[in-house]
Amino acid sequence: MNRHNRTVAEWLEQFNAALAQRDLGALQNLFCAECYWRDLIAFTWNIKTMEGVDEIQGMLKQAQSALFSSDGDAGSDIGVVTAWLKFETPIGRGKAHLRLKDGKAFTLLTSLEELKGFEEREGPSRELGVVHGAMKARRNWQESKALEEAELGLSKQPYCVIIGGGQGGIALGARLKRLGVSTLIIEKNARAGDSWRQRYRSLVLHDPVWYDHLPYIPFPKHWPVFTPKDKMGDWLEMYVKVMELNYWGSSECLRAHYNEQEKEWVVRVRCAGKEIELRPKQLVFATGSYGPPRQITVNGQQNFGGSLIHSSAYQSGAAYRGKHCIVVGGNSSAHDICADLWGHDADVTMIQRSPTTVVRSETLMEMAFKSLYSEKAVAMGIDVDKADLIFASTPFRLLAAGQIPLAAKMAARDADLLARLNMAGFQTDLGEDNSGQMMKAFRTGSGYYLDVGCSELIAGGQVKVRSGVELQDIKTHSVVLTDGTELPADAIICATGYLPMNEWVAQIVSREVADLVGPNWGYGSGTKGDPGPWEGELRNMWKPLKQEALWFHGGNLHLSRHYSKYLALQLKARMEGIETKVH
């Protein structure tokens, strides 16, 4: 046994003993003074980080028992011993990731992986696919599937309804399917994948393939690093088909309310022109990472002689050739649209209202993604499941501090580009605490651009930029900025972002319920757009809300993939009547 394995074994022995004897006092000696236990529904039926021994003891007082064991060789990293663990509780099995400092736990991540008696059938336990033997009037697979489709939502009610059939709804739907939770996905577009296909023509995923896998069917080894939007659309469409999800396209959720007596939702859906009432026990909003488009109101906009649209309605620069285009906003969509307009020979000015964190895509791949999500990581044995757990193992309290030096290093690597951007009048920053792009993503989901080409256009003056100003007036053929400048304008594209996610709840359920559950995302960092108090976890995502039987699911492909697991297990546990006391 290597030295680190011994250290871990000794810690495990004492930790298991303390848990078995419920000797919570003993934990004082097992955890560092500064310590974190992040739990993904295994002990808290919540997504929650306990900070310090007091909070850990408080949590364990109410938690079920558990037995931990090591799962592979321990390693070490600058004085910290790291180890993979597995554990078992009365109701489930999980994986854990442990960091020990001087023999005491500094961070512990616990992740529930499966519920006993409800394990997903795969590999040796996969289904046979056919019952061998002869029987009368048997239905074949196609007939059974057609029957299920004909009944579900009409004569048979699904246990769960997911509003939104993008990557989030699809990943969750797939997990629920494998867990045997009857589910219906409601999508306003005609086909699965349309939410990608309908974005602007130049869109290509900004995250690399290793970060983007869906559960169950990984992208094949020849898949490109960055997936073009329509290719992503096709992949999602095939995924829905092959995973046999119950997916209603061209369907819109009109309104929903929770019937407290019956403990079920009443959901009105317009499907192919017909109104249908669904009665699921659980309702999930998987309507993307944001709410509806954030429209801006500018003095005089009713007199504008050109077209004024939100970026979500932008398709292609083809219609803008030779025209004066004003793009309001300085984040990802604004950049992609500016580059596409320039590519179609439009005259483009970006109105950057506040500073942007710019990181060259190549720099991000090399410095941020490489250790967990890359070909190199795969070669080191870090598959996507391991990468997700390692990523999740750093508590939010430590995340920003860890990002500050990385953001600085990435800025140093991109220093030449950033300097030229600044010279061109484009303002860059690293966020108010210099923690860079990733923390902006967690806090507000905005304020950054992963450069795939537009920054050179700005630096070179091909895309003009006006920074630190806003639109003050719109005239028939021009806009006036807050600094008094007037710019000719045939088209205004507002890449002004989106309203918060719970605005969909306000529209579909009620303002009261939207306010009751509160906003999504951010973790209470106390920075702009993410006010305190400290939460230590992303608000309201994938976990119980103040409104019973209502859930949010969303985020990029990585978050949709990883956290759909925990949301699916929470729903399964409720369906099976397993006690799910939320800490």
Added chain:
Amino acid sequence: MNRHNRTVAEWLEQFNAALAQRDLGALQNLFCAECYWRDLIAFTWNIKTMEGVDEIQGMLKQAQSALFSSDGDAGSDIGVVTAWLKFETPIGRGKAHLRLKDGKAFTLLTSLEELKGFEEREGPSRELGVVHGAMKARRNWQESKALEEAELGLSKQPYCVIIGGGQGGIALGARLKRLGVSTLIIEKNARAGDSWRQRYRSLVLHDPVWYDHLPYIPFPKHWPVFTPKDKMGDWLEMYVKVMELNYWGSSECLRAHYNEQEKEWVVRVRCAGKEIELRPKQLVFATGSYGPPRQITVNGQQNFGGSLIHSSAYQSGAAYRGKHCIVVGGNSSAHDICADLWGHDADVTMIQRSPTTVVRSETLMEMAFKSLYSEKAVAMGIDVDKADLIFASTPFRLLAAGQIPLAAKMAARDADLLARLNMAGFQTDLGEDNSGQMMKAFRTGSGYYLDVGCSELIAGGQVKVRSGVELQDIKTHSVVLTDGTELPADAIICATGYLPMNEWVAQIVSREVADLVGPNWGYGSGTKGDPGPWEGELRNMWKPLKQEALWFHGGNLHLSRHYSKYLALQLKARMEGIETKVH
């Protein structure tokens, strides 16, 4: 270094030295007196087994040089040392499998895996998916794809046309796509997968999932052991889409001839009612494992008052409720159709014209598939690529002898069922040399049933059987058998198999070319249906024919998957002008 590694290293050193010095005499000491070198296009540009040192020397005289090295630890099996090797030739890289007896080579399999300079891009060499940077008038992925689809076969000619878009054409098309060989697949059905969907309703794959993977996108871990036909159809349809194959549905190849001057095919295709002429350099028949249905002619059949169809047109027993059904044939389709008819309360009699090898599906899984294609094999590190090579490593000369004890063991395991079948009048056998089901498959592709339920119906008398007889006369409401018995008949379903594969060539190209290339399958075993002379390889499959630029591809999913690799590399080599002298 373990003992076996040392044995292999010593052999390799001498073998490499002999190859380097072209000292073919030295091979006498390196190979056993009985020895086999099976080459999959690496040294012969052919699929060929050299038997004995003379043939090996003859082949090496003309072959390019090569350097072999070991690839992983050697093992041993009853006195035989087994080793994985890799090798490099001037034009390519390959894998090899070696068996040594007393330090000398008993069997050697060489498999070309890639051509130098034309390696498939995957993993670290995968494409980026987008060119970062800003450029004018760039096409996005969807636009490029639409342009390719609009041009291919019309203003731009594909290098290769594949006739038939079932599993064979699709697997080959995928490999060619990844190799950058411009290819068009012509399929008479509307959608990819229809060739499965249109089979009889009760059809479920008889081979297990581990045996059935397509290249590049394996079935996910939850996929059922036996895939229902419509589910297979959906998988193939998604595969065509996601692999971005150029696939013309609802298209029929009318005729084709080879223009010797231009060295290209002139192929007439009817596509959506329009006739189109294609001019590919290479033409592949991937029209399934067989030719057109084998129709039978029986005295009086024109007077029959019921329906008389070939099994390929059979859909469901629903139309036959309460009717007297005669099923002619005793192989897989006949059994599945009998069971389906019985399931729909028809009165069923099977006319078994000759003995059938019956193996219970469970027995086959346990005794034949388990070591290579099973969850156990996967757990032992035998992935599908390894399994395919191990399977291919036994030369045909040794195959039947190895199957005889296995077939006997399987028959012993199923003895009770077989005895009851015989009691019911159903004749069983193990083939004329007792080598069982697999050899029947290789020799004639017929004569067996993998029991998934119908055998119990026959044994129990629910499906009646008349054995060793044929139809002699058909009357208005009955059939008369060659033994004089008359049976009432409302329907006759002829599960009488298919004509040979080259009959498609006769229909589309010419009888002369069909006769020139000769029949497919069989390996010259000298048994019934597979006359000599000894070939030692499956006739005409996946390798050069007597007609230039014409190829056959086909077989079950396993054969389609594995051998599509070699056919694709042969086509790629020809496209790139690499010398491909056929041994």
